[in-house]
Amino acid sequence: xxKSLFNIILIVGCSLVIFSGxxxxxxxxxxxxxxxxxxxxxxxxxxxxxxxxxxxxQSDLFNECEWRFGEATADDVWGGDEGLASQMGQLVNFRFxxxxxxIADRYTINYKGIHRVNQVIANVDxxxxxxxxxxxxxxxxxxxxxxxxxxxxxxxxxxxxxxxVPIRPETETVENFVIPRSSAAEVYxxxxxxxxxxxxxxxxxxxxxxxxxxSSGTAIAYLMKVLMYQATPGERSSKWEEMKRLGExxxxxxxxxxxxxxxxxxxxxxxxxxxxxLWFKPQELNQPTDPYETKDTQLPALQNAYSLDFQDSYGMNxxxxxxxxxxxxxxxxxxxxxxxxxxxxxxxxxxNEGSSVYDNHYSSSPQIWTTQTIMQDLFGTxxxxxxxxxxxxxxxxxxxxVCGESRSVSLKxxxxxxxxxxxxxxxxxxxxxxxxxxxxLMYAEALNECGESTRALVELNKTKAKAxxxxxxxxxxxxxxxGYMRDQIWKERRMELCYEWDRFFDLVRQKRAASVxxxxxxxxxxxxGYYFREGVHEVFxxxxxxxxxxxxxxxxxxxx
Amino acid sequence: xxxxxxxxLSLCISLFFISCEDDSFAVPTAxxxxxxxxxxxxxxxxxxxxxxxxxxxxxTGDDMHNYDLRAESNTGFVVNKGLFTYSxxxxxxxxxxxxxxxxxxxxxxxxxxTCSFVVTVTDDVTEIDKLxxxxxxxxxxxxxxxPNDEWLMVLPRKVKxxxxxxxxxxSAQRLKFYIQSDSTEILVDGNPYASNTRYNLTNPVDIQVxxxxxxxxxxxxxxxxxxxxxTFTLAGVAGTVVRTEFDYSYFEVELTLPQGTDATNLxxxxxxxxxxxxxxxxxxEQQSGSSVVDFTQAVSYRIVSTSPDNPAMQAESTVNIKLxxx
Numbered sequence: 036x037x038k039s040l041f042n043i044i045l046i047v048g049c050s051l052v053i054f055s056g057x058x059x060x061x062x063x064x065x066x067x068x069x070x071x072x073x074x075x076x077x078x079x080x081x082x083x084x085x086x087x088x089x090x091x092x093q094s095d096l097f098n099e100c101e102w103r104f105g106e107a108t109a110d111d112v113w114g115g116d117e118g119l120a121s122q123m124g125q126l127v128n129f130r131f132x133x134x135x136x137x138i139a140d141r142y143t144i145n146y147k148g149i150h151r152v153n154q155v156i157a158n159v160d161x162x163x164x165x166x167x168x169x170x171x172x173x174x175x176x177x178x179x180x181x182x183x184x185x186x187x188x189x190x191x192x193x194x195x196x197x198x199x200v201p202i203r204p205e206t207e208t209v210e211n212f213v214i215p216r217s218s219a220a221e222v223y224x225x226x227x228x229x230x231x232x233x234x235x236x237x238x239x240x241x242x243x244x245x246x247x248x249x250s251s252g253t254a255i256a257y258l259m260k261v262l263m264y265q266a267t268p269g270e271r272s273s274k275w276e277e278m279k280r281l282g283e284x285x286x287x288x289x290x291x292x293x294x295x296x297x298x299x300x301x302x303x304x305x306x307x308x309x310x311x312x313l314w315f316k317p318q319e320l321n322q323p324t325d326p327y328e329t330k331d332t333q334l335p336a337l338q339n340a341y342s343l344d345f346q347d348s349y350g351m352n353x354x355x356x357x358x359x360x361x362x363x364x365x366x367x368x369x370x371x372x373x374x375x376x377x378x379x380x381x382x383x384x385x386x387n388e389g390s391s392v393y394d395n396h397y398s399s400s401p402q403i404w405t406t407q408t409i410m411q412d413l414f415g416t417x418x419x420x421x422x423x424x425x426x427x428x429x430x431x432x433x434x435x436x437v438c439g440e441s442r443s444v445s446l447k448x449x450x451x452x453x454x455x456x457x458x459x460x461x462x463x464x465x466x467x468x469x470x471x472x473x474x475x476l477m478y479a480e481a482l483n484e485c486g487e488s489t490r491a492l493v494e495l496n497k498t499k500a501k502a503x504x505x506x507x508x509x510x511x512x513x514x515x516x517x518g519y520m521r522d523q524i525w526k527e528r529r530m531e532l533c534y535e536w537d538r539f540f541d542l543v544r545q546k547r548a549a550s551v552x553x554x555x556x557x558x559x560x561x562x563x564g565y566y567f568r569e570g571v572h573e574v575f576x577x578x579x580x581x582x583x584x585x586x587x588x589x590x591x592x593x594x595x
Numbered sequence: 596x597x598x599x600x601x602x603x604l605s606l607c608i609s610l611f612f613i614s615c616e617d618d619s620f621a622v623p624t625a626x627x628x629x630x631x632x633x634x635x636x637x638x639x640x641x642x643x644x645x646x647x648x649x650x651x652x653x654x655t656g657d658d659m660h661n662y663d664l665r666a667e668s669n670t671g672f673v674v675n676k677g678l679f680t681y682s683x684x685x686x687x688x689x690x691x692x693x694x695x696x697x698x699x700x701x702x703x704x705x706x707x708x709t710c711s712f713v714v715t716v717t718d719d720v721t722e723i724d725k726l727x728x729x730x731x732x733x734x735x736x737x738x739x740x741x742p743n744d745e746w747l748m749v750l751p752r753k754v755k756x757x758x759x760x761x762x763x764x765x766s767a768q769r770l771k772f773y774i775q776s777d778s779t780e781i782l783v784d785g786n787p788y789a790s791n792t793r794y795n796l797t798n799p800v801d802i803q804v805x806x807x808x809x810x811x812x813x814x815x816x817x818x819x820x821x822x823x824x825x826t827f828t829l830a831g832v833a834g835t836v837v838r839t840e841f842d843y844s845y846f847e848v849e850l851t852l853p854q855g856t857d858a859t860n861l862x863x864x865x866x867x868x869x870x871x872x873x874x875x876x877x878x879x880e881q882q883s884g885s886s887v888v889d890f891t892q893a894v895s896y897r898i899v900s901t902s903p904d905n906p907a908m909q910a911e912s913t914v915n916i917k918l919x920x921x
Binding site (some may be wrong): 130132133464489493515516520522568569 | 636638670674678679680682727735775887
């Protein structure tokens with residue numbers, strides 16, 4: 036045979052064998068590999084997916100964005116990074132562009148959290164129960180309820196920062212990457228629905244090894260806050276009215292049913308269908324001993340689950356300041372905490388620890404300091420003033436504060452000696468996000484807005500009286516007309532909740548951010564805050580990159 | 596062969612110099628497009644950079660961003676991806692300057708080109724969002740908005756604060772205006788408004804808001820007191836008016852009658868601070884000394900006060916009668 040012909044036959048023959056073989060090989064499934072289709076088949080795997088949703092709360096970037104937007108941009112602090120050459124400096128001066136990196140980071144990290152919990156919510160129905168027991172359904176239901184809360188929490192962060200944002204589908208596909216913005220009202224409605232459903236799916240409060248999981252109490256506290264952000268001070272509305280009813284349930288112990296909190300409407304969704312969607316055990320599978328939840332079932336009572344008393348989770352007395360230390364983690368006054376965990380391995384970086392959070396606020400080189408104004412003008416003789424500590428002053432356990440000459444920081448971010456990790460990067464102290472004191476003050480504000488100032492004064496003085504026990508002081512707030520009561524409630528909010536990263540958003544929802552922040556700008560040598568533009572800077576711009584990659588489908592906020 | 600080598604060498608040398616020239620940096624060209632050149636307050640200005648540059652910055656021309664004052668700490672905004680958006684908070688004409696820069700390796704040398712244009716920002720806000728008496732003892736009392744740019748302020752005659760009751764005068768009250776724009780001019784009865792001036796609100800007050808653009812909008816503010824009984828006497832016993840610190844429109848009259856008094860058919864005698872005030876139980880008007888009331892049941896009076904200058908401006912109070920017997 037001719038040599039060339041032989042070679043051609045050989046090559047063609049081998050190719051046919053190889054290519055036909057590849058075809059079958061590629062069709063085979065890889066055994067034992069987890070995919071999004073088969074992963075979520077047990078409640079344990081669903082729990083790991085939920086853990087990923089909580090994980091965002093522990094990340095450095097999430098917490099960095101929390102204090103930079105919630106605290107650093109407002110009037111209670113000044114910082115070491117206020118020069119116009121840095122992204123942070125431009126942010127706090129309100130002289131940023133739509134490409135500011137912190138504005139992009141806050142947007143991204145909260146959507147990252149949403150994406151993670153959406154996978155829990157979208158895949159929950161893939162869970163196979165080994166036995167159709169009531170407790171098994173409850174376990175899955177509680178995972179789903181926590182995911183719903185976290186989704187609401189992340190969207191709340193977005194809507195109060197950017198206004199209306201795109202509501203991402205629970206299942207992402209390549210066909211639906213670009214989603215237009217929903218209105219702020221639509222986003223708030225979406226948040227409310229998640230919080231209302233979480234409230235009926237979760238127990239009143241987790242304790243013991245489960246402490247730190249979000250609960251029905253957390254969901255209802257945030258529902259009150261979300262309603263407050265939608266209401267306008269001085270204008271009667273159903274939002275204030277519902278806040279009042281929730282406060283009566285949470286604090287006064289009035290009853291509230293599942294139907295009440297859900298605003299259940301039988302014409303919109305069959306009750307049994309709703310139960311099954313939320314992983315209540317289906318009626319047809321119920322055993323005689325299993326409870327059956329109806330729309331008239333009472334929500335778990337919260338009145339005794341939380342308290343203004345300075346007590347730890349065991350009911351032992353602690354100090355006011357311990358509410359913010361390791362000794363007071365999950366204390367009676369704590370509604371929602373970001374749980375950090377000490378690894379004790381000396382590592383630095385984005386782990387489960389909160390070292391950077393604390394170093395940024397209480398260290399020899401913090402990022403922000405308290406203003407002298409708040410110490411002198413606001414606190415006056417209030418006992419809580421002593422929890423602002425100046426350079427070279429002594430912390431309660433005798434350590435010297437070194438935070439810079441003539442500067443002060445808040446002891447809320449102090450880690451006592453006995454709780455300090457052996458290695459600097461391992462701080463496992465939890466961050467308090469929502470405290471019961473805020474629930475009481477929200478209730479007081481709702482009462483005042485509903486024309487019940489007498490009751491509002493009672494609630495307002497609860498937190499003041501509790502603070503008075505620090506030194507035995509007796510000064511209380513006195514009654515007055517609507518405006519006077521409102522101002523006193525806002526003053527107490529500022530004192531009790533200062534340096535907990537909520538001041539900026541509180542000013543915005545009170546509709547006075549421009550006047551307060553600009554007035555603060557006049558006091559600062561660099562005029563930071565003076566450039567706040569009313570009607571524009573109450574919300575930050577949608578990150579420019581989001582506008583660009585959506586080809587303009589995602590529209591920018593007015594004024595940017 | 597030698598000729599070929601010579602030509603080859605010449606080409607190499609030429610190439611060397613040409614490539615050296617490529618190492619130098621480009622000449623910048625500053626040019627931009629802007630969506631419009633007349634804006635309202637907070638309206639977005641969109642600038643696209645269309646020139647050549649390695650770095651672009653824009654001076655917007657307003658406070659601290661004035662290109663002419665760049666040597667005095669005024670700064671521009673760095674443009675990202677050729678797009679810059681901005682809005683102005685005060686009216687005026689602003690010179691917007693775009694600076695396009697290129698630079699050599701290690702920024703040893705820079706070149707700049709600039710272009711500029713002028714934008715006009717107009718402020719035509721005349722809307723009063725809220726209006727208040729900012730210092731009624733410690734309270735801020737807000738007025739109600741009525742059609743036709745009329746406002747009604749209702750103040751208490753006295754404010755209970757802690758253990759004392761302090762009289763409130765209509766003739767000396769501070770006013771506070773909530774208007775979106777900082778540039779509006781406000782005249783109160785023809786005089787420029789000042790936040791620390793105490794105004795006489797006894798008679799209707801003419802308020803004139805002039806926008807920075809020049810639009811003039813007149814408002815009228817009426818002020819009346821919450822109505823209340825000046826005296827209230829029942830069966831010869833004078834009552835005591837009790838006010839609450841929380842609600843200026845709610846009063847209680849406390850009376851202690853002799854034991855055995857028949858309270859089923861009594862005609863209370865009362866006086867009011869204004870003859871224009873009217874007293875009702877439900878919808879039935881009550882006359883002092885003649886209207887008969889059964890005080891064995893809970894009695895709640897409704898008093899309506901009307902501004903003498905505008906019958907549409909009314910305030911209403913509730914007075915509950917609290918009877919005890921000796």
